[in-house]
Amino acid sequence: MYGPKINQARDSLIDILRKLRPIDAFNIVLFDDSLTLFRESFIAATILNVNMAVEYAASKVVARGSTNLLKAINMVDSTSMIDDRGNIVIFLTDGLPSSGATTNPNEIRANIRNANYVTTGSKREYKAVIYSLAFGFDMDFGFLSALSEENGANARRIFEGVSAKNQLVYFYDELSDPYLSRVSFSIFNLDTRTEINKQVKVVTSRSEFPYFFGGSEIVMVGKMNAISTESWGICVNAVSSTGNTIIPIPSSLLDSLPSGISNEGRVDFIERIFAYKQIKYYLIMMDIARDESDAVKFKTLALNMSLEYNFVTPLTSMVVTQRLHDPSAEMDV
Template sequence: GVVKPKEQAQQQYTEAVSLGQSAGIVSSVGRTLEEFKTSVTVAAHKKVTFELTYEELLKRRHGKYELQIHARPMQPVKDFKVDVNINEEAGINFIEVKGGLSTKALANAITKTHADKQAWVYFYPTEDQQKTCDSCSDQGMNGDLVIVYDVNRDTSFGDIKKSAGYFVHHFAPSNLPRIPKNVVFVIDQSGSMSGRKIVQTRMALIHILSDLAEDDFFGLISFDSQLFHWKRELVQATGANLESARTFARNIRDRGATNINEAVLEGARMLNAHPREGSASILILLTDGDPTTGVTNLGQIQANVKGAIKGKFPLYCLGFGFDVNFEFLEKMSLQNDGVARRIYEDSDANLQLKGFYEEVATPLLTDVTMIYLGGTNLTQTNFSQYYNGSEIVVAGQITDNNIETFTPQVPFRILQNIIKRKHQHTHHSHTILPRLKHEHNFVTEEALRLSLKYNFVTPLTSMVVTKPLGETTDVLHKPKEGETPPDMSAYDLPTKHHSPPMHSGWGSSGRMFSTAYLRKQDKCAQNRHNAKSVVWSHLFSTFSLFTGPDFGSGNAHFHSLSGGGNCNDCNMIIAFHKNYKFPVCGLH
């Protein structure tokens, strides 16, 4: 496919449809906007084959990498196969298979083999198993297969990969003593938090308080149009103080408007008033809406918060619900060395909250600065804190040509520039794209230039594939974070229930994993008789995962050889496959 400005790609797609050709359009939907919904129009009496390959960054969290394979074909599939092959030159520390499809009923459909530097996982459920497992029905499987693993880490200096004048450095030291922390929780209790939101928030907060260590200091604020302090200053996490704080949390009730500005500034004041040598400070905001009282101008709030924090500690913003102004929270976090996370209004929301806290619960380093002699065009090199189980990743260009000789083995052309693409993608997604709505047109022009140069599908570009007249045209389009995805109600798509990953940073291996969900649109049989185009929809997630200290390989296949029902002329094949190995050597 060719990446073009989205208007040009859309025009090319529209023209193909108007000519009655097979065509498709893809847009990202779902919890992280890293899943893609595809609507495909297939010309009468035609067969189409899809091969979908995507690159996605997988971040190390809680000391492990996690690959989630979603199996929701919405019908039993005669030949359903998932193959995962992991190659790690440093050695695989452990590997586990979890998820809703890792059950007793499907135990003999899963094969796991683990050697020193390689691991294989095969998932081959029969048609009967696809209808009788715990998360299965007559409509087939409806669950996830989760592969969890980590690699051996023998050096505290990390792992460096280099290729074609670019490098990527992965820094994940272990065996460091934890640093005591100072943390303030700022909790929205406005009227919009009513019902399950406030109940789940209370549950999560009570669990989180129980995880504080005795050498931690903490504060707790709830807010609506007013502020409600548990204590006006930070106190030590003694048993008595924790029990008192849990009582405060149990009594949080939804009411009033939303004064985000005053609440966050008060949290910053409490941390600034409690400087402590050898500790790490963290400010965590949980809210579900826009500010509705006090200072309501979003830009002014962001400026006020940045001025209050002054780069001394990170701000983490948790946005509760699909309708939260996530863009506002994300920018405010990024301006203060933190990240924003969506908390989805599902039954597991309290677990999402607790899971996020666990990622930042154990700081090991503060004020980390990565320095590279002979490096240029570096991605982020300053990090306010490094947490246990995470990973710091820096990419850049090499200016010194006297670095030792390096020769990779590249069976596939796409891998020849993978280090370069990792550098450009990190720079693009973390530095340029977040500024699009807030700075001058030259930022948009630079983002578009890089998107086209490196074939990135972004809010400014789409990927279009046009074949000879009468064949298929496919378009890939990704809307901006925060925009409303296209209406999906006509497609009866499956829902997903899992805690969303926070995507940032890179790993150091490359793996291509693929999976697909296929759903035939209703009334398909009508098109068989009147020779009109047949519309198909499927939702898919495919991954090229960069993890661990070495490049590996993996593939997955999902074949659906018939449309099902009465649509005998609507045969369709879904086939995803990719398999490559890219061994590289680090600098010594």
Template sequence: VDTSGSMQGKKIEQVKGALKFFLGSLHEGDAFNLVPFSTEARPLFSEPKPVSPETTKQALEMVKNLEAAGGTNIEDAILRGLKMPDDGRMHILLFLTDGLPTVGETDPAAILRRLKEAHKKTTRVFVFGVGTDVNTFLLDRIAEMGRGDRHYVGENEDIEVKVSSLLQRLSRPALSDLKLSIEGARISKLTPSPLPDLFYGATLTVLGLFEGKGPHELVVKGTLLGKEKTWRYKVNLPASPARELSWLAPLWAQRRVAHLLDQIRLFGKSKELVDEVVKLGKKYGIVTPWTSFLVAEEAKRLADGTNLPGLQGYRRRGPVTGNSLLGPSTPAAPTEGKPGAATPGLGKRANGSGPVSGKKAVEDSRKLAKLKANAFSVDDLDDAVGGGLAGVPVRRAGGKVFYLLGDTWVDGDFKKEMKARVRRIKAFSPAYFELLRNHPEAAAWLAAKGKILVVIGETPYLVE
């Protein structure tokens, strides 16, 4: 936990609240340690100690006396935190800082080399960056190395709430070192990659490609309480994609592109990575730094109100008015462009040379993390509409624009204040057909596969 001078005021008080929550969430059999750091690291114990009334009391006393002062020695802090026993159990390190390395080793590359040498296979590292004066490349690569997640807390967000939420999720690990295979078939390009650990109450969705057909066995392996476990499931691989699952390929492509862009951002460009990004961007209509869309001619025709095919690939640059986006939703063919030529937003910086700190760097990191996890919700609709979420699939039908946020196609006319008024309707139920009878124009809007959140009149409907 960073206790440097920049953490003064409400930051350090919120951190204290999060640490108290952490101590209260520990279970019998857990072991823990606290490592406050500023100019140097000051661990509570030389190594993690089992939870007991005495160790908890010592920890609470340390939390009570925490003060914000000094510089930021990131290397010393994480190296101390990585001192875990080799007992075969999963160990979790949560690292929180609001600044750049200013004391000790300050070269990010050197810090990463030292951490890679010290990191144990059974340790997961989750990072929390507070504010925008952080080195996102350093923190993101630490999380990547530690097979954990990265999280960022905005200047006006509550550290205690954000950290406590993550701690609650991490408090009950279920399976680690997950592996997925299909006997007799080949699977590749899985997302997420590598597969993350699974915690109780969490859902893990894995997307990827397979080669093969017919009956096979899906094999899931993982480590449970230090022992490898195996689960087998019978699956039947189709010879051709099922029409009702046509939405899966764009969803996989979105996640794959996000993964590739993140690798480019953190480790630099390579021909192989860029070529794959371009290929997927063209095929699935995803805006990337290396693809741009043929919008000039379309924009001219739209001004004339002409019905056009190919509008699914068109990225909206401004508000849609009237019925200017009528027509089938066939993907348009993008063309290769120079890095940075795509829609303003995330993709512009995802070329291995973007900012490492500041507001833009934090926004880029957060957006890519969301794209990789497909963790968007209706709360992200404004960014999607404004072009700030490059990579979010877009569908146009019957004069409306829909954005694939999470597993739901969300109407661009939907507003956050409508959330309390959403009417849920089961697809192909009597209520569904009644809606179509009353609003025949909705047939085009409801033609997509998966969940659809559409606004008809002033009423939002969620069809699932």
């Protein structure tokens, strides 16, 4: 990375550092064809440490050599994570790997998955979620987007000539205050405390999330076969600062509608939200598919649902037809 992109990356890093809270812990990994760590392990975001980190970033974040993305991420993985904290990696790059054991994007993604995934029972968790900030117009955004999506996060574009600072303010504010981690939703019989998911067919847009951040929201939409019990509800499981948290939500609380939505339009409204969330899920799965057959499968699912519900998506388009101008319809005033 060089030129305006490296300047934006440096300014963005400094902005992020200055927004850290005293309860946060952080480290900096600089990478090109070699790696440099600010500290050997995470350190507290005290005023002194942040000021030293800002000075370090101002002097050390400069254009140097090529880009070894794989080694950089593996170095982050080998740095001791803090178990009782939300571990977040913010990856500032142009997404153009040019050195290292491999520069193949698919091989890099596979190596990162192997290093970052932790399997607990039937669940897959991440040692850290990886957000990517992609700088410039020539970045490989598809690669960075797939890398972040399959590691619990997403990628953002930072364009040259646009104020990175303003974009960073909004971005960092979104994830500066993690309330809950390991958030999952399930449908329960609240009388017997048994999971209905295992008894009837349940389809949800998405039911597991690495983090819930303050000021954000989680929308889960689903459909299921008719059930015999009235006492069903949603059970939210998560980890908070005080330990494991279970929040039961009875179905009676789910019956209220947003203002302006009538009962007549209720089914169509919820169904379209479900379709919208499903299409987004299929598009993500298409991007991160590991082989061509899976990519085609998810693309087909997304396309068919987009056409069924008349949604404009990256796979569909909107055609506007305009009436021909009729001069005879003009009137003198």
